Amino acid sequence: MTTSFLDRYIDRQSPVHGLDGRVKLLLTLGYILALALLPPGNWLAYAACAGLLWWAISRAQLPLRTILARSIVALPFALVAVSVVFTRPGLPLFSLPLGFATLTATDAGLILFASILLKSWLSVQAALLLTATTHFFDLLAALRALHLPPILVAILSFAYRYMFVLVEEAQRLLRARDCRSATLPGQRSGGSIAWRAAVVGRMVGTLFLRSYERSERIYVAMLSRGYNGNMHTLTPRRLTPTEQGLLVVGLALLTGITTLSFFM
Amino acid sequence: MQSLTDLLVFALHVPDGFLNAPVALLWWVLTVAVLAVAVRKTSGSLNERQIPLMGVMAAFIFAAQMLNFPVLGGTSGHLLGGALAALLLGPWAGMLVMACVVGLQALLFQDGGLLAMGANIFNMGILTAAVGYWLGTPLLRLFGGKPWGLVVTGFVAAWVSVMVAAIACSLQLALSGVPAGVVFPAMLFVHAFIGVGEGLITLAALTFIVSTRPDLVTTLTSYLDPTTTRRPVDGRTVGLVTLVGLLCAVGAAFISPLASGDPDGLERVAEDQGFLDRALDAPFSILPDYTIPGLDGNASTIIAGIVGLLIVFALAYGIAMLIRSRRQAAEEERSAPRPATGER
Amino acid sequence: MSLLLEPELTTIAPVALAVHVRNLCYRYPDGTEALHDISLQIGEGEKVALVGPNGAGKSTLLLHLNGVLRCTSGSVQIGSTTLSDATIRTIRAQVGMVFQDPDDQLFSPTVFDDVAFGPLHMGLPEAEVRQRVAWALEQVDMAGFERRMPHHLSVGQRKRIAVATVLSMHPAILALDEPSAGLDPRARRGLVELLNRLPQAMLVSTHDMRLVQEVFPRMVILAQGRIAADGPSRELLADGALLEQYGLERP
Numbered sequence: 089m090t091t092s093f094l095d096r097y098i099d100r101q102s103p104v105h106g107l108d109g110r111v112k113l114l115l116t117l118g119y120i121l122a123l124a125l126l127p128p129g130n131w132l133a134y135a136a137c138a139g140l141l142w143w144a145i146s147r148a149q150l151p152l153r154t155i156l157a158r159s160i161v162a163l164p165f166a167l168v169a170v171s172v173v174f175t176r177p178g179l180p181l182f183s184l185p186l187g188f189a190t191l192t193a194t195d196a197g198l199i200l201f202a203s204i205l206l207k208s209w210l211s212v213q214a215a216l217l218l219t220a221t222t223h224f225f226d227l228l229a230a231l232r233a234l235h236l237p238p239i240l241v242a243i244l245s246f247a248y249r250y251m252f253v254l255v256e257e258a259q260r261l262l263r264a265r266d267c268r269s270a271t272l273p274g275q276r277s278g279g280s281i282a283w284r285a286a287v288v289g290r291m292v293g294t295l296f297l298r299s300y301e302r303s304e305r306i307y308v309a310m311l312s313r314g315y316n317g318n319m320h321t322l323t324p325r326r327l328t329p330t331e332q333g334l335l336v337v338g339l340a341l342l343t344g345i346t347t348l349s350f351f352m
Numbered sequence: 353m354q355s356l357t358d359l360l361v362f363a364l365h366v367p368d369g370f371l372n373a374p375v376a377l378l379w380w381v382l383t384v385a386v387l388a389v390a391v392r393k394t395s396g397s398l399n400e401r402q403i404p405l406m407g408v409m410a411a412f413i414f415a416a417q418m419l420n421f422p423v424l425g426g427t428s429g430h431l432l433g434g435a436l437a438a439l440l441l442g443p444w445a446g447m448l449v450m451a452c453v454v455g456l457q458a459l460l461f462q463d464g465g466l467l468a469m470g471a472n473i474f475n476m477g478i479l480t481a482a483v484g485y486w487l488g489t490p491l492l493r494l495f496g497g498k499p500w501g502l503v504v505t506g507f508v509a510a511w512v513s514v515m516v517a518a519i520a521c522s523l524q525l526a527l528s529g530v531p532a533g534v535v536f537p538a539m540l541f542v543h544a545f546i547g548v549g550e551g552l553i554t555l556a557a558l559t560f561i562v563s564t565r566p567d568l569v570t571t572l573t574s575y576l577d578p579t580t581t582r583r584p585v586d587g588r589t590v591g592l593v594t595l596v597g598l599l600c601a602v603g604a605a606f607i608s609p610l611a612s613g614d615p616d617g618l619e620r621v622a623e624d625q626g627f628l629d630r631a632l633d634a635p636f637s638i639l640p641d642y643t644i645p646g647l648d649g650n651a652s653t654i655i656a657g658i659v660g661l662l663i664v665f666a667l668a669y670g671i672a673m674l675i676r677s678r679r680q681a682a683e684e685e686r687s688a689p690r691p692a693t694g695e696r
Numbered sequence: 697m698s699l700l701l702e703p704e705l706t707t708i709a710p711v712a713l714a715v716h717v718r719n720l721c722y723r724y725p726d727g728t729e730a731l732h733d734i735s736l737q738i739g740e741g742e743k744v745a746l747v748g749p750n751g752a753g754k755s756t757l758l759l760h761l762n763g764v765l766r767c768t769s770g771s772v773q774i775g776s777t778t779l780s781d782a783t784i785r786t787i788r789a790q791v792g793m794v795f796q797d798p799d800d801q802l803f804s805p806t807v808f809d810d811v812a813f814g815p816l817h818m819g820l821p822e823a824e825v826r827q828r829v830a831w832a833l834e835q836v837d838m839a840g841f842e843r844r845m846p847h848h849l850s851v852g853q854r855k856r857i858a859v860a861t862v863l864s865m866h867p868a869i870l871a872l873d874e875p876s877a878g879l880d881p882r883a884r885r886g887l888v889e890l891l892n893r894l895p896q897a898m899l900v901s902t903h904d905m906r907l908v909q910e911v912f913p914r915m916v917i918l919a920q921g922r923i924a925a926d927g928p929s930r931e932l933l934a935d936g937a938l939l940e941q942y943g944l945e946r947p
Contacts, residue, residue, distance in 0.1 A: 120467045124373040135829040158462075165370045168525065171534035200529065208369025208465075215368070215462050223843070225805040227459060237391045239403065243452045245805050246407020247414065251456070252847040253799050254408075254415035262419065273533020282552060284421040292416045292431060296440065296561055300568055303408035307401050308764050312793040312794070313865065314785060314817035317400030322822050404803065 097150055097220045099230035109230030110324075111331045113295050114219045115338045120211045122342040127350050134210070135247045140341070141214055148221050155220075159212040169204050174196040175294050206302035211269035233324035246306075252298060261291045362478050364432070364543075365457065372528040372652050376507040379524060380470030384477050387451055393444040406445055410452040414439055417453075421549075430546065431553045434480020435488065439506070439558060440569055442499030443485035450477030471524045475517040481511040492572075502562060502572075506555030511547040518543035707763070713773070714869050714897035715739045715761065721768035722756060730756045731921045734770070740868070745912035745929065746901040749943045750779075752918040754901035755796075758871045761899065771783050775868060789818055792837050792862025792896070796874040798846070798854035807849075807857055808842040813867040815867035832864035836890060848938040852883025856890065863894075905947040909933060917942050 104112070119141070126133050145152050158243075174184075178196025218227075228248070232241045265287065307315075327335070364649060371379075413433040420430050433453070438446030451473045457463035464472040485563035495501025522539040526532035558572070566573045715738040722731040726846050729755050738744055746754050759765040772779040774787050784786050795801045811832050815825040816899045821900040824871040833839045836856040846854055855875060861872065866915055875891070884907075891898070891911045902908065908915055908929050915932055925932055932938060934945060 106773050112559035120368050121373065124368065124376060124467055129372040131928075165367060165525075168535050168538050169370060169530050171531050174528060175531040175534075177531075188917075191395060204369055210369050211368030211465055211467070212462055212502065215458070215466055219460060219462070224460060225809070225845075228805065237388075239391055239395055239406075240387075240448065240452065242403050243407045243410055243448060244455065245809075246404055247410035247452050247456055247801065248460075249803060249846065250408050250799075251414050253926075254411045255418060258418050281421075285549065285552030286556040288419050288421040288431075288551045289558075290560045291419050292436070292553055292557040293560030293564065295416055295419070296557065297565055297568070298413055299408050299412035300405070300565075302800065303394075303405040304401075305795065305797070306404045306408065306803045308759070309762055309793075309795050309801050309803060310404060310786060311366070311560070312762050312791075313814040313861065314788050315400070315813075316785075316817065317403075320813075320816040320819075322816070322825065323810075 091112065095147075097106050098223060100149055100221075102149045104144060104217070107221075107334070108234055108325075108327055108331050109226040111220050111223050111327065111335050112218055112336060113227060113230045113234070116214050118342050123207045123211055125346045126203075126207070126240070129199040130203075130349045130352060132352060133205050134203075135291055136345050138210055141210060141217070144186045145217055147218060150217065151218055155213055155216050157207055158216055165208070165293055166205060170201060172204070173201045176200055229321075229324060230281070232321060249298075250302070253302075253313045254295065257298060258291075258295055261295065265291070364472070364517055365454075366472055366521060367462075367522070368467050368469040370528060370530070371465075371471055371524055372470050373467075375528045376467045376471060378472050380467075383470040383474045383478065386474070388449065390444040390447045390451075402445065406441070408453075409437065409441060409445075410449045410456070413449060413453045414456065418571070419553075421553075423442060430549055432476060432480060432517070434463055434476060434507075434516060434517070434548075435484025435510040435550070436554045436557060438481035438485035438656050439509065439554075439572060440561070443481055446481035446485065447478050447517075456518055471521070475520045475524075477518050479520055480513040483516050484509045487512055502559055503555050506558040507551035511551040514543050514547035514550045515540065518547075526625035532674050555583030589636050702783050707743070707835070712739065714738050714742065714775065715899065716773040718771045720757075720760060720767045720772065722753075722760065722765060723768050730920060731760075731767075734921075734923055735864045736916065736923070738869070738899060741895055741897050741900040742914065743912045744900070745908040745915040746899055746907070747903070747908065747915055747942075747944060748918035748924070753921045754918055755873055757918065758793065758901060761869065762788045762793050762807065762944070764793075768882065768922050789814070790868050792859075792865060792867035794806045794858050794862055794870065794872045796877060798851065798858045799893060801858040801861060802846040802854060805845060806842065807838070807844050807846065810846070810857065811860050811864045813840075814861060818865065819897070828864045828866070832860040834877055835863050836860045837886075843892070849852045850883070852879055854887060855879065855883070855887060859890065859894075868896060868897045870894065870900075872898065874902055875900060876902060905933065905945050911945045917944070 119137070123134075123137055126137070142152060145155055173193045174191040174197060176194055176195030176197035181193045181195055183193070183199065184191040225248075227244075228241055228245050231244070232238070394406070411445040413436075414433050416433055416436075434446065434450050437449050440446070454464060454473045454477050455469065458466055458469050458472070488505050491508060495504065518539045522532070522535045525535045525539075532612055559658075560570060562572060622686060713732065715736065717734055720731055720734040721729070723729050734757060746757065748754055756765060757813060760767055761774065763779050764852060765773070766779075771853075774790050777783045777787060777790075779787050802810050804813060808829055811829045812825050815828045820828070830839065836859050838853065838856050838860060841849070841853070841857070846857065849857065859870075859872075859875075872891075876887055888907065888910050891900070891907075900907075900912065912929055912935040914927065915925075915929040916923060917932065917938075924942060925938060936946065939946060
């Protein structure tokens with residue numbers, strides 16, 4: 089199993105790939121926060137943000153089309169959020185009679201809905217850019233350098249390492265179930281829903297026991313190599329002047345766009 | 353994501369853009385505060401063995417979320433796992449494990465946003481683990497070590513944990529400007545079903561684990577031991593039950609307007625106002641006009657609902673405690689020299 | 697290819713025995729006896745195979761060498777140091793334990809982190825940690841894999857990295873549990889070459905009698921927690937009746 093389709097791009101050589109994880113993580117978070125702070129309907133500011141992001145994507149030598157296609161993951165939320173179109177007070181645009189109630193779309197509602205979708209779409213692209221250009225262990229190093237509690241870094245690191253091992257085990261369990269899920273012609277198959285759930289529950293239980301036992305073996309392997317309860321790691325390297333500069337300029341730019349957008 | 357519920361099960365993973373900045377930041381603060389407590393609790397009280405265990409458990413929850421079973425017409429039942437993790441590992445370790453699962457999903461697969469991660473960890477990591485444990489363990493005690501107690505507890509704790517998470521998620525969306533009258537019914541309706549899958553898988557997994565390797569889940573098995581449950585109820589348990597009860601009461605306050613027995617009223621209000629979110633209304637008549645002066649609209653309706661439910665909860669709780677202490681006194685008289693059984 | 701030990705290892709005062717186990721007995725916490733009166737001496741650089749049916753106590757014995765399990769009675773001496781609470785951390789640096797499943801042994805997100813784990817926990821300066829990682833990976837022909845993730849590697853590669861994770865601690869003794877299990881012929885051949893050229897003393901549990909023949913001049917047969925035979929592999933492997941008795945295969 090590979091993490092995702094993004095693995096294809098992760099070992100490319102580009103100015104973005106070469107940046108320290110801290111710089112990329114902070115810029116991504118800053119970018120998404122700036123987007124969230126922009127007032128609804130501020131199209132110019134959205135365009136500026138989109139321009140910045142797409143420039144970064146092109147510098148990272150990622151295919152923009154793939155990123156755009158992958159970035160529409162917010163579908164269920166769009167379904168819920170579409171209701172703002174009809175509830176935000178504003179100039180009525182059109183009405184939908186629904187029998188028990190008449191829904192009236194307003195201009196303010198429409199603007200808010202479009203803004204939410206745009207912000208979500210751009211935020212997901214920013215996160216995709218981060219994931220596509222940064223190895224997860226570099227992100228872990230960045231989180232460690234940014235003083236995330238060591239226990240969380242350790243859990244994330246083990247979780248990442250064993251995610252693949254356990255997902256394979258889970259897939260083997262599913263495959264074993266599928267191999268035995270036969271149907272006879274004319275017979276109802278599959279049992280009741282409760283029974284099917286119980287089968288999955290026992291699979292979850294089995295997976296838990298295997299995972300637990302594995303964690304004990306890992307603990308012994310760690311002990312054998314001198315583990316004493318503290319996770320030691322190399323000290324993170326210093327950011328280069330270029331990286332520091334990029335971080336400052338990037339965050340200043342985002343602050344600027346956000347501040348300006350309130351006066352426009 | 354092959355089917356509709358596969359899509360909807362991720363409906364708790366709020367992407368960025370749907371929460372406004374103050375809401376997202378507020379929940380980051382809450383999440384950081386709770387996780388800080390959890391970090392202190394786990395590193396203070398437990399040994400070094402915990403670190404690889406919690407790491408592998410996070411991977412386990414991640415993998416277990418892939419296991420599904422077909423329900424109806426292409427939909428399937430899934431596990432979120434917060435209640436299960438808390439019941440197996442304890443509440444604080446469960447929270448850390450779930451927080452890492454949510455973090456991994458956002459960082460690796462864009463399941464849930466980065467700015468929204470504070471809220472997502474709070475809903476799916478902290479709340480599910482807290483409800484799972486602090487509703488689950490008092491329930492286990494209440495059932496007094498009966499084997500079916502675990503079955504009922506597993507289901508109830510898991511179902512409620514999903515519902516509470518959905519309520520919190522709806523609340524965050526509502527505070528961000530999505531009409532409460534839409535988001536609460538939509539989220540709660542969907543999660544009432546998702547919760548059933550969660551409950552069934554959790555109870556089956558728990559009974560399997562407890563019967564196969566009771567030594568691994570000593571906290572859980574101690575609640576199944578009749579000698580533990582015969583201890584008099586101490587202040588701590590009362591406190592925990594109260595806390596969970598309060599959580600449930602608050603949760604129910606959000607559900608209650610939607611469960612109103614008078615759908616015509618709901619429609620009428622919606623029609624009158626022209627806005628769906630005005631459809632939110634409370635079935636309580638203790639507070640006049642369901643509103644509190646100085647607050648308008650949804651907020652006061654919800655607060656009125658909470659106050660009403662607190663009263664109901666206090667009554668129910670009082671009665672339950674009364675029955676329990678009486679039963680206990682009778683039992684102690686009857687069976688004082690009974691030998692301890694099932695003790696490890 | 698001939699490889700020399702790092703200079704500081706060769707300057708350690710020479711001791712005749714790498715491992716000296718005296719009358720070791722071990723009971724599981726539930727009371728079952730797992731090992732009974734085991735006495736074993738392994739010379740410096742001597743390669744010994746540990747064979748016997750499943751459940752004979754092979755893995756249990758290996759875990760005593762670095763003190764993960766502590767014997768109920770008897771003693772374990774590594775080099776000139778007797779294992780005790782005070783010496784356990786020194787001894788863990790001297791005995792490199794490699795477990796059967798490389799997914800248990802390799803618990804870090806990258807190859808570098810894993811090979812660096814031992815040296816870092818020995819408190820070595822970072823420059824030396826990096827140098828030892830590079831050296832250890834070179835020993836197992838895996839240089840250049842530092843930033844790779846274990847789950848992207850083949851089983852054979854993972855087994856080699858697993859050996860590197862202990863080589864970076866510069867152990868005097870290697871304790872390997874079933875190193876050839878699950879390897880395809882090519883990976884197995886690579887492993888045989890690796891084991892042959894490593895200079896450390898070894899105690900290696902295995903079911904693979906061809907591996908014994910190819911690498912280990914001496915073998916110890918363990919059965920039901922006791923040493924059933926201990927001698928030159930060539931002689932023991934030729935004794936059909938003995939092999940039959942303990943359920944072993946002829947190579």
